[in-house]
Amino acid sequence: MRKAGTLPQTTTAPANPACVIAAGQRCEHALVDPQLNRSLSAYEQVVRSRFAAIVETLKALSAEQHELDFVPRAQHLARERLGYELPGALLGEAWVSGLDLRALHSYCIFRSFKQCIDQAVSDQASWRERMTLDDEFVRACGYHTLDISPCADGRLQGLLPFVFRMAPAPSIMVKAYAGAMFDVEMDAADWTHRELERLSGGIPDCADGRYLKIAVYHYSTSNPCDQGCAAHGSNDLKATDSALARLNELRAAVENTFGRGAAPDILLVGVDTDIDAIRVHLPDGNGDISPHRFVESASLYHDTLGMTAQAARAHIEAEVDRAENADGWARGHGGVEAGLHRLILRLLENNLSQIEYVIQHHAGRYAVIGHNERFICAGESMSELQLRNKFYFAHLDTVEEGAACMDVGIKIFTGLNINHGLPVPVLVHFHYNGRVPGARERSITRCKRVKAAIESRYPQLHKQGLLHCQMAISDQMGSERCQFIEDDVPVSGH
Numbered sequence: 322m323r324k325a326g327t328l329p330q331t332t333t334a335p336a337n338p339a340c341v342i343a344a345g346q347r348c349e350h351a352l353v354d355p356q357l358n359r360s361l362s363a364y365e366q367v368v369r370s371r372f373a374a375i376v377e378t379l380k381a382l383s384a385e386q387h388e389l390d391f392v393p394r395a396q397h398l399a400r401e402r403l404g405y406e407l408p409g410a411l412l413g414e415a416w417v418s419g420l421d422l423r424a425l426h427s428y429c430i431f432r433s434f435k436q437c438i439d440q441a442v443s444d445q446a447s448w449r450e451r452m453t454l455d456d457e458f459v460r461a462c463g464y465h466t467l468d469i470s471p472c473a474d475g476r477l478q479g480l481l482p483f484v485f486r487m488a489p490a491p492s493i494m495v496k497a498y499a500g501a502m503f504d505v506e507m508d509a510a511d512w513t514h515r516e517l518e519r520l521s522g523g524i525p526d527c528a529d530g531r532y533l534k535i536a537v538y539h540y541s542t543s544n545p546c547d548q549g550c551a552a553h554g555s556n557d558l559k560a561t562d563s564a565l566a567r568l569n570e571l572r573a574a575v576e577n578t579f580g581r582g583a584a585p586d587i588l589l590v591g592v593d594t595d596i597d598a599i600r601v602h603l604p605d606g607n608g609d610i611s612p613h614r615f616v617e618s619a620s621l622y623h624d625t626l627g628m629t630a631q632a633a634r635a636h637i638e639a640e641v642d643r644a645e646n647a648d649g650w651a652r653g654h655g656g657v658e659a660g661l662h663r664l665i666l667r668l669l670e671n672n673l674s675q676i677e678y679v680i681q682h683h684a685g686r687y688a689v690i691g692h693n694e695r696f697i698c699a700g701e702s703m704s705e706l707q708l709r710n711k712f713y714f715a716h717l718d719t720v721e722e723g724a725a726c727m728d729v730g731i732k733i734f735t736g737l738n739i740n741h742g743l744p745v746p747v748l749v750h751f752h753y754n755g756r757v758p759g760a761r762e763r764s765i766t767r768c769k770r771v772k773a774a775i776e777s778r779y780p781q782l783h784k785q786g787l788l789h790c791q792m793a794i795s796d797q798m799g800s801e802r803c804q805f806i807e808d809d810v811p812v813s814g815h
């Protein structure tokens with residue numbers, strides 16, 4: 322057994338570039354919160370174990386399917402290993418037509434996911450309270466809303482609690498799109514909505530707060546040509562430029578509609594999905610971003626390892642200042658605005674903990690640097706489960722609009738599941754507002770419409786039983802979370 326905090330000597334994977342140290346020295350940075358890392362690791366174990374048990378359990382069931390007392394034995398095994406029972410209808414016919422393992426596999430994926438949603442509060446209690454980038458800090462930086470659009474890639478699903486060390490909060494929204502190519506019109510509408518809330522006093526203590534849009538692209542330093550962003554053909558430059566172009570389009574959309582000065586602030590962040598290090602592009606005094614003006618947390622970690630907390634902080638600030646004043650292509654007009662400057666410093670410092678997390682709990686670099694998602698979530702995501710590679714998320718209102726995201730997802734799952742004979746589990750999920758009459762029924766109608774559209778977009782998969790859609794809805798404000806909706810649920814008025 323290797324000691325926690327030292328890199329294994331025999332690994333075939335390249336060492337973590339952030340942790341290049343002499344033999345016997347430990348990667349323990351003064352600005353890292355080790356307690357938070359332990360809590361996040363325990364959380365990761367709990368969540369992963371709920372999914373990891375599925376295949377072995379199904380193999381055991383498969384071996385026993387012709388026993389006389391199969392159904393009670395199967396339910397006992399499922400309760401014991403998975404923590405829930407299986408649908409009787411899927412077990413009862415096993416003696417005559419064989420166990421439908423594909424259907425059971427999808428059912429278990431959805432059911433284990435629901436377990437994570439139902440137990441999110443207790444699962445996450447130990448790390449939520451240690452997060453320093455919370456609602457209060459965001460407000461202190463002058464923002465009433467952080468609107469974050471990462472790529473839909475499952476490797477970015479742990480972005481908030483892990484990579485950014487950000488506590489879930491009402492002021493923080495996450496809308497993932499393939500290649501971080503968010504919908505400008507929808508974002509302009511969200512901006513309008515939040516500004517109206519602010520102006521009408523609906524957001525407490527934020528009379529003059531601002532709106533920050535963050536786009537998050539990603540890349541892979543160890544396998545840049547294959548494991549970068551699938552939506553941009555693993556072309557890092559294209560991923561960066563495209564996300565930046567969207568940010569500028571959003572600024573123009575709001576400014577052209579509501580006048581000069583109305584536009585939201587923007588921030589562009591890149592994530593190296595091998596080691597979860599970040600690259601923060603620094604806006605200049607006009608709020609303009611250059612693909613060439615940035616600071617990277619991996620080199621900050623490397624350069625400040627062994628320093629006191631105070632010295633490390635001073636070094637990070639100096640590096641940000643240096644980048645702000647860079648010349649050539651990186652040149653900007655003036656420094657970052659004070660509130661955003663503070664937020665950027667916190668993001669960089671927080672990410673040091675995640676770099677060390679990957680060093681200590683994932684041997685320096687993720688063992689699976691590529692895709693390993695369990696299912697596709699289409700529609701609106703639930704903020705309760707945020708962990709790397711748990712699901713691929715396609716934010717969509719209609720399948721027509723979200724087609725590009727769905728296609729990338731299906732392509733990823735062709736490699737992960739279909740090529741191994743397993744179906745693609747797709748969770749179609751939407752929120753409703755329980756205070757609005759009829760909203761619940763309308764969200765069910767919407768689920769049904771999107772499910773039907775997904776099935777007709779991939780007719781071959783659907784016909785072969787390789788596409789399993791489960792519908793689910795959640796009340797934005799209330800206690801109904803990820804409630805499964807079956808096909809035969811009638812919808813009033815339709």
Ligand SMILES: [Zn+2]
Nearest residue numbers: 472474550551
């Ligand atoms: Zn991507």
